[in-house]
Amino acid sequence: MSVTHLDHVAIATPDLDIGSTPYLALGLHPEGPDEDVNGQGVRVRAFMVGETLIELLMPTRPDSPIAAYLEKRGPGLHHTAYRVADLDAEMTRLRAEGARFLSDAPAPGRAGTRVAFLHPKWGAGTLIELVEHLRGQAGFDGTGV
Numbered sequence: 001m002s003v004t005h006l007d008h009v010a011i012a013t014p015d016l017d018i019g020s021t022p023y024l025a026l027g028l029h030p031e032g033p034d035e036d037v038n039g040q041g042v043r044v045r046a047f048m049v050g051e052t053l054i055e056l057l058m059p060t061r062p063d064s065p066i067a068a069y070l071e072k073r074g075p076g077l078h079h080t081a082y083r084v085a086d087l088d089a090e091m092t093r094l095r096a097e098g099a100r101f102l103s104d105a106p107a108p109g110r111a112g113t114r115v116a117f118l119h120p121k122w123g124a125g126t127l128i129e130l131v132e133h134l135r136g137q138a139g140f141d142g143t144g145v
């Protein structure tokens, strides 16, 4: 069992209100209040499109990976994220196939998820994230996984 959904597309922005402008103009609405994920030094605002989220990320600390990204590349597409049913099993499977994760263990993501990132070199130039919605936690389609 591997990827089940395109969970989200993440966009780095220095300001959530400025970053929200095109998505509001497209008729999308934020999925709930902004959320600070302190482990990543980011504030997140998410917009649902079908079963996939647009995840706007603004740095809340100078040492945030998003602050570094904005410094080097400016605002724009940051990563793509794929939902998996069992993140630990996927990490084991992919490591056995030579994948390079950016951390040894999953980290807390937004909305009670567990996340793990693969190095952009492994992702052929794209930063790829794997996301597990804990059993009983509402997935983006509102049902548990």
Ligand SMILES: CC[C@H](C(=O)O)C(=O)SCCNC(=O)CCNC(=O)[C@H](O)C(C)(C)COP(=O)(O)OP(=O)(O)OC[C@H]1O[C@@H](n2cnc3c(N)ncnc32)[C@H](O)[C@@H]1OP(=O)(O)O
Pocket: 010, 037, 040, 042, 044, 055, 057, 065, 066, 068, 069, 072, 077, 078, 079, 081, 102, 108, 109, 110, 113, 115, 117, 119, 120, 121, 125, 126, 127, 129
């Ligand atoms: C709120 C949680 C939320 C969720 O989904 O729940 C999140 O998604 S939080 C998102 C923020 N957290 C992270 O991004 C954690 C993982 N990221 C990292 O560990 C770093 O950002 C890293 C290692 C990807 C890049 O670190 P750094 O910028 O310090 O390294 P370099 O500049 O040396 O980059 C190395 C190499 O990778 C290329 N690069 C960097 N960032 C990206 C990117 N977003 N997409 C594609 N490529 C990227 C960079 O250009 C360098 O390539 P090179 O060819 O050597 O120039």
Ligand SMILES: [Co+2]
Pocket: 008, 010, 055, 079, 081, 129
């Ligand atoms: Co993400």
